[in-house]
Amino acid sequence: MMNENRDAMHAHPKAPALPAAPAVLISEVGPRDGLQSVRAVMPTAHKLAWIDALHASGLREIEVGSFVPARTLPQMADVAEVVRHAIALPGWTVMALVPNLRGAQAALQAGVHKLTIPASASEAHSLANVRRSRAEMVAVVREVVALRDAVAPGVPVEIGMSTAFGCTLQGAVPDDEVVWLAEQLAQAGVDEIGLSDTTGMANPVQVRRLFQRVRAAIGDKTGSAHLHNTRGLGLANCLAAWDVGVRTFDASLGGLGGCPYAPGASGNVVTEDLVFMFEAMGVATGVDLGRLIAAREALKAGLPGEALYGFNLSFGMA
Amino acid sequence: MMNENRDAMHAHPKAPALPAAPAVLISEVGPRDGLQSVRAVMPTAHKLAWIDALHASGLREIEVGSFVPARTLPQMADVAEVVRHAIALPGWTVMALVPNLRGAQAALQAGVHKLTIPASASEAHSLANVRRSRAEMVAVVREVVALRDAVAPGVPVEIGMSTAFGCTLQGAVPDDEVVWLAEQLAQAGVDEIGLSDTTGMANPVQVRRLFQRVRAAIGDKTGSAHLHNTRGLGLANCLAAWDVGVRTFDASLGGLGGCPYAPGASGNVVTEDLVFMFEAMGVATGVDLGRLIAAREALKAGLPGEALYGFNLSFGMA
Numbered sequence: 001m002m003n004e005n006r007d008a009m010h011a012h013p014k015a016p017a018l019p020a021a022p023a024v025l026i027s028e029v030g031p032r033d034g035l036q037s038v039r040a041v042m043p044t045a046h047k048l049a050w051i052d053a054l055h056a057s058g059l060r061e062i063e064v065g066s067f068v069p070a071r072t073l074p075q076m077a078d079v080a081e082v083v084r085h086a087i088a089l090p091g092w093t094v095m096a097l098v099p100n101l102r103g104a105q106a107a108l109q110a111g112v113h114k115l116t117i118p119a120s121a122s123e124a125h126s127l128a129n130v131r132r133s134r135a136e137m138v139a140v141v142r143e144v145v146a147l148r149d150a151v152a153p154g155v156p157v158e159i160g161m162s163t164a165f166g167c168t169l170q171g172a173v174p175d176d177e178v179v180w181l182a183e184q185l186a187q188a189g190v191d192e193i194g195l196s197d198t199t200g201m202a203n204p205v206q207v208r209r210l211f212q213r214v215r216a217a218i219g220d221k222t223g224s225a226h227l228h229n230t231r232g233l234g235l236a237n238c239l240a241a242w243d244v245g246v247r248t249f250d251a252s253l254g255g256l257g258g259c260p261y262a263p264g265a266s267g268n269v270v271t272e273d274l275v276f277m278f279e280a281m282g283v284a285t286g287v288d289l290g291r292l293i294a295a296r297e298a299l300k301a302g303l304p305g306e307a308l309y310g311f312n313l314s315f316g317m318a
Numbered sequence: 319m320m321n322e323n324r325d326a327m328h329a330h331p332k333a334p335a336l337p338a339a340p341a342v343l344i345s346e347v348g349p350r351d352g353l354q355s356v357r358a359v360m361p362t363a364h365k366l367a368w369i370d371a372l373h374a375s376g377l378r379e380i381e382v383g384s385f386v387p388a389r390t391l392p393q394m395a396d397v398a399e400v401v402r403h404a405i406a407l408p409g410w411t412v413m414a415l416v417p418n419l420r421g422a423q424a425a426l427q428a429g430v431h432k433l434t435i436p437a438s439a440s441e442a443h444s445l446a447n448v449r450r451s452r453a454e455m456v457a458v459v460r461e462v463v464a465l466r467d468a469v470a471p472g473v474p475v476e477i478g479m480s481t482a483f484g485c486t487l488q489g490a491v492p493d494d495e496v497v498w499l500a501e502q503l504a505q506a507g508v509d510e511i512g513l514s515d516t517t518g519m520a521n522p523v524q525v526r527r528l529f530q531r532v533r534a535a536i537g538d539k540t541g542s543a544h545l546h547n548t549r550g551l552g553l554a555n556c557l558a559a560w561d562v563g564v565r566t567f568d569a570s571l572g573g574l575g576g577c578p579y580a581p582g583a584s585g586n587v588v589t590e591d592l593v594f595m596f597e598a599m600g601v602a603t604g605v606d607l608g609r610l611i612a613a614r615e616a617l618k619a620g621l622p623g624e625a626l627y628g629f630n631l632s633f634g635m636a
Contacts, residue, residue, distance in 0.1 A: 233629075281521045
């Protein structure tokens with residue numbers, strides 16, 4: 001059942017052309033979100049082999065690293081080289097995380113297709129994660145957008161709004177503050193604003209309500225769902241987001257990663273399980289599940305001994 | 319946030335009475351479905367202590383065993399004693415599985431509140447699991463209903479329709495056959511017909527479609543969702559069922575169990591995670607999550623070394 005559209009096109013070349021774009025975009029974040037959450041530093045050659053394996057699975061978007069000082073995150077010291085490798089592979093969008101103007105300059109110089117900037121809905125998390133208040137972070141975003149407009153107008157700027165569904169440092173995060181911050185960021189000129197369940201506190205009712213409220217406020221600038229599986233609700237929350245029109249989902253191969261500055265939180269949604277769910281639902285992802293599962297070997301080779309997660313460890317729908 | 323209604327009632331005795339029934343009924347199946355799937359035989363005293371711990375959590379329905387020959391399932395040799403113990407505890411419905419008339423006679427004699435009969439949507443699974451065709455099983459159900467009508471008219475008869483979402487022996491199970499079997503069983507006089515994802519093959523789109531189709535055919539006789547987590551979709555499928563009006567969910571403490579006659583299939587939905595999801599959504603379960611998690615200790619004591627699952631292993635919403 002995997003990739004039946006693609007197979008059908010090969011088998012019947014005279015059949016009417018099918019839509020090229022998958023119905024849902026799976027955005028792999030393991031090489032950034034995953035790697036920056038583990039202590040080990042993956043050697044560059046292993047990163048490149050892992051990224052190649054992810055590319056071979058048909059993924060169309062990937063976040064390959066963070067442009068941050070190497071003394072802060074030694075895991076990301078080789079990010080420019082990783083970007084240059086990834087952008088040479090055809091047919092996908094290569095993103096990098098940039099926390100500030102300096103990072104954005106370096107990322108654009110390396111040739112990224114898209115920038116993503118973290119901004120926390122929780123003031124406490126904002127101070128812990130990027131050492132800036134939310135208002136200061138909006139100012140940083142304005143600077144990055146101005147740089148982008150000046151030197152790389154075709155490069156979208158995305159926000160991953162951390163702690164949108166709750167914060168282990170602060171507790172509940174009011175919906176109104178999420179909407180307020182989304183509006184501020186939209187006015188600052190970003191192209192997409194996604195909502196992240198950094199701390200694994202989201203539930204399906206909240207996911208539906210918050211994405212609907214944000215969409216009502218900023219329309220088509222509403223971006224991806226970045227949901228965690230900390231409490232086992234990862235896929236249920238993805239389903240809830242899908243139900244209210246979200247069409248881009250962040251996930252991490254093997255569930256690698258989480259957020260190092262949100263104590264007790266861990267567990268990105270597992271890309272393999274997410275792809276399985278959508279394909280089982282008849283929603284084309286463009287990803288070959290067998291090849292995706294095979295990419296776990298490249299990840300394991302680069303991070304021996306690291307815990308990986310996922311229920312779908314063998315290919316096949318049944 | 320757990321049991322805020324109950325706590326509120328204690329704190330404010332003059333407050334208006336709240337509805338007694340929870341918004342959703344969690345039906346614990348571990349002592350039946352769980353135990354019959356593992357090789358070890360849990361000693362009776364441990365079963366009773368585990369059932370006591372489950373009762374203390376506020377569960378309102380439990381399936382405590384199967385009335386089957388002890389040579390077939392030695393795990394269930396003490397089922398009558400277990401039933402007599404469980405029905406002495408107040409405020410919950412005690413069910414037992416009965417595959418045939420002889421089992422129903424013994425179960426009613428022991429004093430069960432409710433009977434559940436397995437019937438497979440897949441002909442291949444029916445032959446493997448109960449050694450009868452589907453049509454033969456409908457005839458058995460008629461016999462059990464006649465017995466119930468004669469000797470225990472207040473005892474509901476429920477069907478758990480196995481392999482409703484697919485079968486590892488047969489492959490796909492057409493929706494039409496599920497609806498046909500549900501109609502046959504409703505005409506045979508049963509009170510509730512639930513749908514079981516015995517093999518972990520269900521997806522949310524299918525869950526919504528099939529429960530809607532069955533409800534269109536048999537109305538309020540549509541019963542519980544018994545969903546597995548084999549592919550990680552357990553909670554997403556429960557959410558999907560909830561969305562289309564299902565209000566009873568089977569689950570197993572620690573995810574114990576599955577189906578021994580469906581090769582490769584395993585993994586009931588974890589009761590702790592299901593309760594967490596509903597409570598987080600604001601849907602009252604009547605279950606105290608802290609006490610439910612504590613009941614894992616009683617389960618572990620009776621089945622040392624058995625693998626247990628679940629993401630919510632400590633009390634608290636955040």
